[in-house]
Amino acid sequence: MALDLHTVTSGQRAGMVDRLTADGVLTDALLRNALLHVRREVLLPHAYVRVSGPGADPIDWRLLDGSHPDDRQEWLELIHSDDSILLQRDGEPLDALPRGPVTGGHMTSMSTYxxxxxxxxxxxxxxxxxxxxxxxxxxxxxxxxxxxxxxxxxxxxxxxxxxxxxxxxxxxxxxxxxxxxxxxxxxxxxxxxxxxxxxxxxxxxxxxxxxxxxxxxxxxxxxxxxxxxxxxxxxxxxxxxxxxxxxxxxxxxRPRGYRPMLGYRWLSALDHRARIKANPGRPRPTRLTPPPDDAYGFWLAAAYLAPGLVRDFQSETMTLVAPEDDSWAVAGPDNGTVRVHGSRDVWAELEDVHARWKQAGQPEQYRVDLRDSSGGQHVTSRAGPKALAWALPPLAVVPRQVP
Structure with a gap:
């Protein structure tokens, strides 16, 4: 006899909790109990799956309907996985979404993984x-x-x-x-x-x-x-x-964070990927070994002190792009060289930020004054006269979309 959905989803939740616990992510007993008992299938009754590859426009999607027997197994595995669940395109109504393939649009709501x-x-x-x-x-x-x-x-x-x-x-x-x-x-x-x-x-x-x-x-x-x-x-x-x-x-x-408010546009390295592969740039020597991914305090400082850069995490070697300046830097082929392209020396900026970060004591966290004397919000590493410091940009105001 087939198991009912409640029994199946209880088992899926238990497996999810065991995985999060084994990975060292889940440690709180109260939250563990909540994860075991909150029925995710009720909150996430459908899910979009992207069919198109990176850079495709328009994008091809497939909507999984959790109530449809042909979709149920894939949907259950997806909503209990570590993936983000895509739920809404372009602010669409959510009452009666059609199951199956659909083309176009961009995701405007999703659950965090x-x-x-x-x-x-x-x-x-x-x-x-x-x-x-x-x-x-x-x-x-x-x-x-x-x-x-x-x-x-x-x-x-x-x-x-x-x-x-x-x-x-x-x-x-x-x-x-x-x-x-x-x-x-x-x-x-x-x-x-x-x-x-x-x-x-x-x-x-x-x-x-x-x-x-x-x-x-x-x-x-x-x-x-x-x-x-x-x-x-x-x-x-x-x-x-x-x-x-x-x-x-x-x-x-942090290695990850929440997406910005709807309407706030991030920079992307995607449009430059093919050009960088064809022409990585002119080589020059460097004393800076590519900083490790988990040097979070450094990379956070770089986001503010070398603004306008984005990393292509799909590249074989560390690749940083300044899309608006048509400039990039590609680390390698060994630790003593870097290849640079364009009017902006991206790697020189990174070298400068790294030197300042080391002089400040390699801070991993920063103090934020949420209301300084200028009325703005100010960040400092609290590391003495050589402290790293910057002001936060004003709050981005996003116009409300009209349905």
């Missing part, structure tokens, strides 16, 4: 009874997990897209977790239920919106991704308010 969700929620140090705010919850996966930990009526999400708001609320109601999603501008937070013990932003921002800090309770924690124009080196910002009301903020480089 599970290891990143787990890492973020664990960094929040969630506990029962906390008031929780999720900014940009999308389909509500992390919101549902938070609600399962904090308790009914304490978890709220603010979602920009009206179709996604209705979709997420309907599915969350089926789980009876007492979580609410309201339509609104996530940059404004949600004053009606403030203050919050925990605030989590599922969208990347260039600097921290003032309402978020204002709505953070004493003893509270706020977690967000700080984005620059490059997707290659994100920063994770943890803001805490002491019981006495003092605000402290620490920025760390």
């Amino acid at each position: 599970t290891p990143a969700t787990v890492e973020a929620l664990q960094a929040m140090e969630l506990g029962p009874g906390q008031r929780y705010l999720e900014l940009g919850p999308g389909p509500g996966v992390s919101l549902a997990l938070a609600a399962a930990v904090t308790g009914p009526g304490l978890a709220t999400g603010v979602e920009r897209d009206g179709h996604m708001t209705a979709f997420a609320q309907r599915n969350l109601d089926r789980l009876s977790l007492g979580a609410a999603v309201v339509e609104g501008d996530a940059l404004e937070g949600h004053k009606a239920r403030a203050p919050y013990d925990r605030i989590h932003s599922g969208i990347g921002v260039t600097s921290v919106p003032e309402p978020w800090v204002e709505q953070l309770a004493a003893g509270g924690r706020l977690l967000t991704t700080l984005v620059t124009r490059t997707p290659s080196w994100p920063g994770q910002l943890l803001v805490s308010r002491t019981p006495a009301g003092t605000v402290q903020a620490v920025l760390r480089g």
Whole structure:
């Protein structure tokens, strides 16, 4: 006799939790219990799969419908995998999406892949009874997990897209977790239920919106991704308010982060890939060995101090591109040489940032003043007179899309 869907998905969730635990990602017992019991198949009833390769335009997709027997096994494996789940193209309504192939459009909503969700929620140090705010919850996966930990009526999400708001609320109601999603501008937070013990932003921002800090309770924690124009080196910002009301903020480089708000355009190395392969550039000597990928403090500084660069992680050797300057640098073929092309010496800039980073003590984290004397937000390594320092760009304002 065939197993019912509930039994199958319970087994899938258990396998997912075991994998996250074995990989050292999942360590929190309360979150582990939430992952075991929150039914992801309710929150993610469909999923787009990209069929086209990189650079294709228009893009070919295939929509998996979890209720269709021919899609069910692939859909179940996908939503319990470590992949991000693609849910919405171009802000489309989500009530009756057609199953099967579809061409065109770009993804406007997705669920974050599970290891990143787990890492973020664990960094929040969630506990029962906390008031929780999720900014940009999308389909509500992390919101549902938070609600399962904090308790009914304490978890709220603010979602920009009206179709996604209705979709997420309907599915969350089926789980009876007492979580609410309201339509609104996530940059404004949600004053009606403030203050919050925990605030989590599922969208990347260039600097921290003032309402978020204002709505953070004493003893509270706020977690967000700080984005620059490059997707290659994100920063994770943890803001805490002491019981006495003092605000402290620490920025760390991370291997991954949340995508910026809808409408914010990242730089891309894709259009230059073929040209770089055909002409890597003129060779010159260098004393800088390509820095390791896990030198997160350095790469984070480079995102701000050598702006406009993006890395092609698909290249055989380290390749950095300044798309707007039609310039690039390709490391190798050995550690003593680098090939450069264009008017901008990308590698020279990297050498300079690396030297300054070493002089500053190779910081792995930075202090952020969220309201300095100039009214801006300022970052420093706290490493004495040779400290690395920079100002955060103003908050990127994205016009609201009209359906």
